[in-house]
Amino acid sequence: MSEEKSAGSDVKEGEETLREETAESAPEVAEHDKLAKLEAELAEAKAAVLYARADAQNMVRRAQKETDDARTYAVTQFARDILSVADNLSRALAAIPDEMRADDKMKGLVAGLEATGRELETVFGRHGISKVESMGQPLDPNRHQAMMEVPSSDAEPGTVVQEIQSGYMIKDRLLRPALVGVAKKPD
Numbered sequence: 687m688s689e690e691k692s693a694g695s696d697v698k699e700g701e702e703t704l705r706e707e708t709a710e711s712a713p714e715v716a717e718h719d720k721l722a723k724l725e726a727e728l729a730e731a732k733a734a735v736l737y738a739r740a741d742a743q744n745m746v747r748r749a750q751k752e753t754d755d756a757r758t759y760a761v762t763q764f765a766r767d768i769l770s771v772a773d774n775l776s777r778a779l780a781a782i783p784d785e786m787r788a789d790d791k792m793k794g795l796v797a798g799l800e801a802t803g804r805e806l807e808t809v810f811g812r813h814g815i816s817k818v819e820s821m822g823q824p825l826d827p828n829r830h831q832a833m834m835e836v837p838s839s840d841a842e843p844g845t846v847v848q849e850i851q852s853g854y855m856i857k858d859r860l861l862r863p864a865l866v867g868v869a870k871k872p873d
Contacts, residue, residue, distance in 0.1 A: 772806050818853035820846045820864040831863040841869035
């Protein structure tokens with residue numbers, strides 16, 4: 687094999703020597719060689735410029751995406767904190783008995799609390815925060831956190847039958863998973 691390599695390199699050296707000898711006696715061959723060399727260098731330079739442009743364009747796209755993500759998800763921690771306020775407000779509304787809702791003295795308070803809840807939901811929507819749909823849905827470990835299994839003959843096993851705490855998304859990212867009870871076959 688080493689003989690083949692040395693024979694191949696001998697042939698190349700012979701071709702180069704012959705080319706140089708021919709170029710000395712024929713100037714047009716030398717010019718052609720120079721032109722071919724310059725064209726090859728030009729092609730390399732063009733390819734390098736294209737790669738550099740593509741790289742720069744990718745960097746700009748990446749920076750733009752990072753900026754957009756930072757702008758979109760900058761409020762994530764604040765939104766998580768506000769979710770507990772929304773939970774407390776909805777628990778307070780759910781705890782008001784019907785007789786208090788009917789009482790003329792309490793109607794204003796109840797209406798104010800309900801309006802605050804609606805306004806909070808509107809603000810969430812404006813900022814891309816939405817509730818995760820849970821009830822009747824198959825358990826999705828990317829959106830739900832199963833807290834218990836509930837024996838049920840009405841629902842398919844693995845279906846959410848109880849929502850303990852609402853889950854929320856911010857745009858396309860999970861802000862907080864829904865805490866749920868999942869159906870299982872009765873014993």
